[in-house]
Amino acid sequence: MNKENRPETASRFFVHESSYVDEGVEIGEGTKIWHFCHIQTGAVIGAHCSFGQNVNVSNNVRVGDHVKVQNNVSLYEGVELEDYVFCGPSMVFTNDLTPRSRYPKGSAGYKKTRVREGATIGANATIVCGHTIGRCALIAAGAVVTRDVRDHALMAGVPARQIGWACECGAVLNGDLSCPDCGRRYHETEDGLAETR
Numbered sequence: 001m002n003k004e005n006r007p008e009t010a011s012r013f014f015v016h017e018s019s020y021v022d023e024g025v026e027i028g029e030g031t032k033i034w035h036f037c038h039i040q041t042g043a044v045i046g047a048h049c050s051f052g053q054n055v056n057v058s059n060n061v062r063v064g065d066h067v068k069v070q071n072n073v074s075l076y077e078g079v080e081l082e083d084y085v086f087c088g089p090s091m092v093f094t095n096d097l098t099p100r101s102r103y104p105k106g107s108a109g110y111k112k113t114r115v116r117e118g119a120t121i122g123a124n125a126t127i128v129c130g131h132t133i134g135r136c137a138l139i140a141a142g143a144v145v146t147r148d149v150r151d152h153a154l155m156a157g158v159p160a161r162q163i164g165w166a167c168e169c170g171a172v173l174n175g176d177l178s179c180p181d182c183g184r185r186y187h188e189t190e191d192g193l194a195e196t197r
Helices: none
Strands: 079-081 113-115 153-156 161-165 186-189 192-195
Touching: none
Parallel strands: 079 113
Antiparallel strands: 153 161, 186 192
């Protein structure tokens, strides 16, 4: 749907008049798409999401519910964001490890990137394609992620390395894997951390 023939959506979701939504897109209830965004054919966006200024969502991208994508972010084909993911301003996804203008690979050659529920990616971080960012992981601003990230891992640097653990609420965990802010406690698992109940 373009700006000229967009149906009335005020009761379901909001798309700013400067943004463009292609045909064949699904957008969930309560989602807000702000200035100068482009949502391409086949994209599926969940409910109660927020897309800041100048966000591009490429063909066939999947976005869960309650996702926040800040200004100047491109979600390229092959990217999947689960529920409650946060993408900071100007962070970067890729989908091709060896791009060449002369030899485009197309959809079949793109590497998948999955960002699991509750993960946060800081401003200006780069996520090299073909990896999974674990649940509630916290990627520091400016980090360059070149490998899979465990659940609740706190990653920083270039290339990114684990420097600690993060709580579901976002606080950095104490050495005993307890949260100084909300009091949750965790234990280590094969995939990272799990909450101790």
